[in-house]
Every structure is written in structure tokens, then in C-alpha cells.
Amino acid sequence: MKIAGYEFSEGARFQSGAQADAKAVGKHLEKLRKQACGELTPVDVVNDARAANSPLHTFFEWDDGEAAEQYRLSQARGLIRAVVAVYVSEDKPAVRTKAFVHINEAGAPHYRDAAHAMSLASTRTAVLQSAWRELQAWRKKYADLKEFSDLFATIDTLPIKRAA
Structure with missing residues (x-):
């Protein structure tokens, strides 16, 4: 080809x-x-x-000071994404989940506590839409791999796609 x-x-x-x-x-x-x-x-x-x-x-970026700052910001984003919260209750096993989620608000992208973000309609929708876009990008990237055809069929049944 x-x-x-x-x-x-x-x-x-x-x-x-x-x-x-x-x-x-x-x-x-x-x-x-x-x-x-x-x-x-x-x-x-x-x-x-x-x-x-x-x-x-x-x-x-060829200005070393600016490049260093951008790299540090990238490291900070990675650090934030790496933190997992462990929730416990007396009657259930511990649950691990992302501690923070990215909210891409125009002009003010930021991270919020995941549980709080998912409890509010506006930020919940933003998080779900972002996740849907990431899932679709992943699907597009691996569309040629027949080994994932069953997974793609399952993705097509998800109700979230209508909200995104």
C-alpha cells in the first residue's frame, strides 16, 4: 500500500x-x-x-526557560492524573478511582475532585463527553484490528454516545 x-x-x-x-x-x-x-x-x-x-x-519551543516551564506543567498534569483515591466503607471492599478529573472549560481548563465533578450535572456531562471523545479516538486508532471488533460492537450499544 x-x-x-x-x-x-x-x-x-x-x-x-x-x-x-x-x-x-x-x-x-x-x-x-x-x-x-x-x-x-x-x-x-x-x-x-x-x-x-x-x-x-x-x-x-526553543526558549529554554519557556520550554522548561512547559515541561514542568506537563509533569504537573501527569502527577495530577496519577493520583488515585481509595474509598472505604465498613460494609464494602475498598474502591480505587481517579482522584481528579480534567474539566476543559473554555478559557479555564482545570482539575476537580472526581466525586464532586461527577455529582454536578454540568461537570459530569463535561467529563463524560471528554471520556467519549477519548474512547472514539482510541477506537479510530485501532479500527483496523479485528481482535477488537467485539469491543467496538459493545461500544456501539453505550447510551452515553447520545449525550456526547
């Missing part, structure tokens, strides 16, 4: 000022992959992108 072209995935986000030309980026990444005997690595991509004339250059 031959590649007919390149596009960015749905919902892909890049830093401000990135010259998002999927065709140029895809071709350039393929060139880098071939130069590296078929194995493309993030190190190869960053090293190439250092050159101001690389089509990948604008996708990266």
Missing part, C-alpha cells in the same frame, strides 16, 4: 505559531525515518528540528 498524503489527527494541538503543514511534516518525518534505517525516534525529530529551516522547527 502507498501513502496518498498526510493529515494531522483530529484534535491535534500544537504550540502557538507552529506552521501546521501536515503534508510537509509527514514527508519530512518519513525522510528522517528512512535515513535512520526505518526507525524514527523523538531524539531524531528534535535534533532535526533544531535547524531553523526544518519544517519541524516551529513545532517546538
Whole structure:
């Protein structure tokens, strides 16, 4: 099979000022992959992108102070997502669940206590819609794997899709 072209995935986000030309980026990444005997690595991509004339250059923050701050923010998001709350009661076994969920409110994205967020209609809807979009993106990513066909059929029966 031959590649007919390149596009960015749905919902892909890049830093401000990135010259998002999927065709140029895809071709350039393929060139880098071939130069590296078929194995493309993030190190190869960053090293190439250092050159101001690389089509990948604008996708990266080159101010080291700003890049460090962005990396710390990424680490903070990972830390928040990693925390699990353990709920206990006398008559039931302990239940582990995400402690915080992401609420993507326009202009003010933030995390909230998961139990509280799920108890309010507006934030519950936002969390469920986000989860549905993530599930659909995962499904799209693995649509060609027949091993998941039964799972995809089950997903199609979920009532949440109508709310999302």
C-alpha cells in the first residue's frame, strides 16, 4: 500500500505559531525515518528540528526557560492524573478511582475532585463527553484490528454516545 498524503489527527494541538503543514511534516518525518534505517525516534525529530529551516522547527519551543516551564506543567498534569483515591466503607471492599478529573472549560481548563465533578450535572456531562471523545479516538486508532471488533460492537450499544 502507498501513502496518498498526510493529515494531522483530529484534535491535534500544537504550540502557538507552529506552521501546521501536515503534508510537509509527514514527508519530512518519513525522510528522517528512512535515513535512520526505518526507525524514527523523538531524539531524531528534535535534533532535526533544531535547524531553523526544518519544517519541524516551529513545532517546538526553543526558549529554554519557556520550554522548561512547559515541561514542568506537563509533569504537573501527569502527577495530577496519577493520583488515585481509595474509598472505604465498613460494609464494602475498598474502591480505587481517579482522584481528579480534567474539566476543559473554555478559557479555564482545570482539575476537580472526581466525586464532586461527577455529582454536578454540568461537570459530569463535561467529563463524560471528554471520556467519549477519548474512547472514539482510541477506537479510530485501532479500527483496523479485528481482535477488537467485539469491543467496538459493545461500544456501539453505550447510551452515553447520545449525550456526547
